[in-house]
Amino acid sequence: MTELVEHGKLFIGGELTDPLGSGVIDVISPHTEQVIGRVPHASEADVDKAVAVARRAFDEGPWPRMSLEERIAVVTRIKDAIAVRYDEIGKLISAQNGSPYSWSIMAQALGAMMVWDAAINVARGYRYEERRAGALGPILVRQEPVGVVAAVVPWNVPQFTAAAKLGPALLAGCTAILKPSPESPLDAYLLAEIATEAGLPEGVLSILPADREVSEYLVGHPGIDKVSFTGSVAAGKRVMEVASRNLTRVTLELGGKSAAVVLPDADLETAVAGIVPAAWMNNGQACVAQTRILVPRSRYDEISEAFAAAAGALVVGDPLDPATQVGPLVAQRQQQRSLDYIRIGQDEGAKVLTGGGRPAGLERGWYVEPTLFGGVDNSMRIAREEIFGPVICLLPYGDEAEALRIANDSDYGLSGSVWTADVEHGIDFGRRVRTGTFNVNTFSLDMLGPFGGFKNSGVGREFGPEGLAAYLEHKMIHLPGGYEGPEEA
Numbered sequence: 001m002t003e004l005v006e007h008g009k010l011f012i013g014g015e016l017t018d019p020l021g022s023g024v025i026d027v028i029s030p031h032t033e034q035v036i037g038r039v040p041h042a043s044e045a046d047v048d049k050a051v052a053v054a055r056r057a058f059d060e061g062p063w064p065r066m067s068l069e070e071r072i073a074v075v076t077r078i079k080d081a082i083a084v085r086y087d088e089i090g091k092l093i094s095a096q097n098g099s100p101y102s103w104s105i106m107a108q109a110l111g112a113m114m115v116w117d118a119a120i121n122v123a124r125g126y127r128y129e130e131r132r133a134g135a136l137g138p139i140l141v142r143q144e145p146v147g148v149v150a151a152v153v154p155w156n157v158p159q160f161t162a163a164a165k166l167g168p169a170l171l172a173g174c175t176a177i178l179k180p181s182p183e184s185p186l187d188a189y190l191l192a193e194i195a196t197e198a199g200l201p202e203g204v205l206s207i208l209p210a211d212r213e214v215s216e217y218l219v220g221h222p223g224i225d226k227v228s229f230t231g232s233v234a235a236g237k238r239v240m241e242v243a244s245r246n247l248t249r250v251t252l253e254l255g256g257k258s259a260a261v262v263l264p265d266a267d268l269e270t271a272v273a274g275i276v277p278a279a280w281m282n283n284g285q286a287c288v289a290q291t292r293i294l295v296p297r298s299r300y301d302e303i304s305e306a307f308a309a310a311a312g313a314l315v316v317g318d319p320l321d322p323a324t325q326v327g328p329l330v331a332q333r334q335q336q337r338s339l340d341y342i343r344i345g346q347d348e349g350a351k352v353l354t355g356g357g358r359p360a361g362l363e364r365g366w367y368v369e370p371t372l373f374g375g376v377d378n379s380m381r382i383a384r385e386e387i388f389g390p391v392i393c394l395l396p397y398g399d400e401a402e403a404l405r406i407a408n409d410s411d412y413g414l415s416g417s418v419w420t421a422d423v424e425h426g427i428d429f430g431r432r433v434r435t436g437t438f439n440v441n442t443f444s445l446d447m448l449g450p451f452g453g454f455k456n457s458g459v460g461r462e463f464g465p466e467g468l469a470a471y472l473e474h475k476m477i478h479l480p481g482g483y484e485g486p487e488e489a
Helices: 044-059 068-084 086-097 101-125 158-172 186-198 212-219 233-244 268-279 297-312 332-347 400-408 423-431 464-469
Strands: 010-012 015-017 024-028 035-040 129-133 138-145 148-152 175-179 205-207 226-230 249-253 259-262 292-296 351-354 371-374 391-397 416-419 472-478
Touching (some): 010 044, 035 086, 035 186, 044 148, 044 175, 044 205, 068 086, 068 101, 068 158, 068 186, 086 101, 086 186, 101 464, 148 158, 158 175, 158 226, 175 212, 186 205, 212 233, 226 233, 259 268, 259 400, 268 297, 268 416, 297 391, 391 400, 416 423
Parallel strands (some): 148 175, 175 205, 259 292, 371 391
Antiparallel strands (some): 010 015, 010 205, 129 138, 138 472
16 A cells, blocks of 8 residues: 545444544554544544434344345345445454455455355354244244444454354344454445445444444443444453443454463474464464463473474464565554564564564564474463464373363463364364364364353454344244144244
């Protein structure tokens, strides 16, 4: 991006309107450290307006009263437009947050399209109503849209997480307010344009870029029925606290410190090829990243050398260069955070096997070398705290029981993997790991299954039928005895 992208209006209820506040968000390139975009900063008055519009659209408008197929038709047009504009979306997100272009195309743009598509498939096959034989007579159990949704998304995968929330919410018949991060609001304007062209009715979607203070006002608003939040554990706890004042339903997808366990019988080449991109994905700024690599002491030297060589060979540079594998971190504070953890790890006695500082020749931009620590003990801060940068730990273990104990010895439980020659044994190992998503000899995230975390990694699930259910409320209707109507709808 060379031209400044400026938006002077907010997208409220399907229209670009003048903001009610005077605040402005400058979007800064993590590669050049220059301002590349400017958008209005939504105010509390803008939140009030957006909630009122969404409330009216839900309570009185056509969207919740349309047939499922009518809603699917609109959402399908959104999905199709994202598929057509994937390159534009990918480049814009890379310019904002530093994601490598090749990764942005797959995860930020096409990945978002896949999330929308999966939500459509789930919604089409979902049972919204069924007859049951109750204890006192026949009953009808319905699931109806929860209402007005506040969807708060992070800067690391803005379109992907927006799709994870808006897809099921809209298909369920809800109206929504999307709150993008101030680091990455530009792509949300593309989504606004796409939604308008797709024929989303008036009032159904608003988009309000804002900081934490206004976000808190949004999630605590009495006109909000459901909050879906992706972000840090600390922010998630605050969201739950604020939302609880109104008994607002919440889904929280939070942090991770996931373990990739290499069992003694694993093929090393396969394990390295699978774990390295899963550990340093999106410059290490991914909640599901495999940031703790557990390796047997019996093969420690061999395995540590292989991982250090692979990490050291990662190409660092301009995120818009197709050859780049690791770009800059999203903000200077994130760069400093990673550098601070590198110092902490060294102070704790861990050994830097590769990386450990700023890359040579990249004095400008918020870059940190892909860094691998060896000899890490699971009690160290670098093994327990989510760094959210390209800093990964190798932890040796003795037997499999110790590996399992280390994998489960975490405040988090979001993702994980095991690498072994025996797939059935790997499945059994996965059953014993306390984490919401697990992989055997691979790393992926399937949008047709439930995604979320144990422990501090979150509350509730996204994707699959479980994700759609988060935007629905159950209702029971008692029927007169002897009534014979349709079994389900």
